[in-house]
Amino acid sequence: MIAIDELLRRFAGLDGELDRAELSRWVENHWILPESDGERESERWVFHEVDIARVELILHVKREYAVDDESMALVLGLLDQVYSLRRQMRRLCSALESQPPEIRDAIRKALPPAGK
């Protein structure tokens, strides 16, 4: 959990050139969702590990693929869908794992081969 100054400091050395205005825009776009108590003042924002990792991700994608803001919204939207699906798959898998062996075997047999 860090505040905005510490976050900016962490990314200052990297050549993504993240400044306060840009980060604020990301928060406005809901690309980054810091804990905020409903406050708009950036000094009150609290960034968790997931947010920090996401800032790094956005910087990386911008830098590596020259992605502009509009495309970034699309990229993040698709990415969030993929992770959402992965989470759901994990939930389903853990539900399957908790089944007795004979049920797991039956499901394994019933799975069609990939690509069919």
Place this chain on the structure above:
Amino acid sequence: MATQTPYEVLGVKKDASADDIRKAYRNLAKQFHPDLNPGKPAAEARFKDISSAYDLLSDPEKRARYDRGEIDESGAERPRYSYRPHAEGAQGWKYQPEGEFDAGDLDDLFAMFGRGGGARGTGRPGEGLQMPGADRHFSLTIDFVTAATGGKQRLALSPEEWLDVTIPPGIEEGQVLRLKGKGGPGFGGGPPGDALIEIHIEPHPWFRREGDDIHMELPVSLAEAVLGARVPVASLTGPVTMTIPKGSDTGTQLRLRGKGIHRKRRGAETTGDQYVTLKVVIGASGDPELAKFLEDWAKKHPTDPRRDMFVSTTGGAAAA
């Protein structure tokens, strides 16, 4: 002082060519080489920096990794934030798309299994339980004509909340209308429940329903039945004029075509009829003139309306 980047150490631009970097290194190396600067520790430290900066930038692979932020100035792996473990970790839920996209929802998977999902609520760890709101039940009494022709009827959902319920034509007693989203509020972002409205229909003083047909009994006078007449009759849509044929009797059934319940069912329009059963009401049985007339008339026309009643029990002997 913040650590200098290897580019800064060598005094070159970030897009400097390999040649430029080599030249810059050679110039600086000559300047700060320990052998040329004996007894100057600052120069020695500087020379080390220059060497390691050149070491990094002279290797295209290392230089590219540094540019991507994968390694730091010393060539050590920079601890990278990988997003995936976070996205799939406990905090990842907050970036889960909501609203327009929901294909990842387990409910959809369960739907593929053929409604194997059980309860409609979906527990989401870390996010709390998401449940649709409860259905609310109401009872609404409407008059016979509104039930037959359709219309709007106001229903009080609560002392503050009113709802104009659209009654489809031909609604049946006890039928339940479901108004989506008019029930209790959803929990944890779930959709609201539905309002379920059970319809009761008040009886009508004259009309009765049989399917989409309307039946009624119509009193007519003796003269109207014998001589025929045109009389006003109530219908669902207001009074209409009906012709009573000459020589009608109690029990004579007349049909008003298309005056029953009109409705659209799966695109096709259907209309019922109104059936009017006559009931002769003499109304003036104490009248001496009528009595005098009937005395003469009955002698000439002996009739027995009960004759058929006794055929089966006494073998027809009663008529004698």
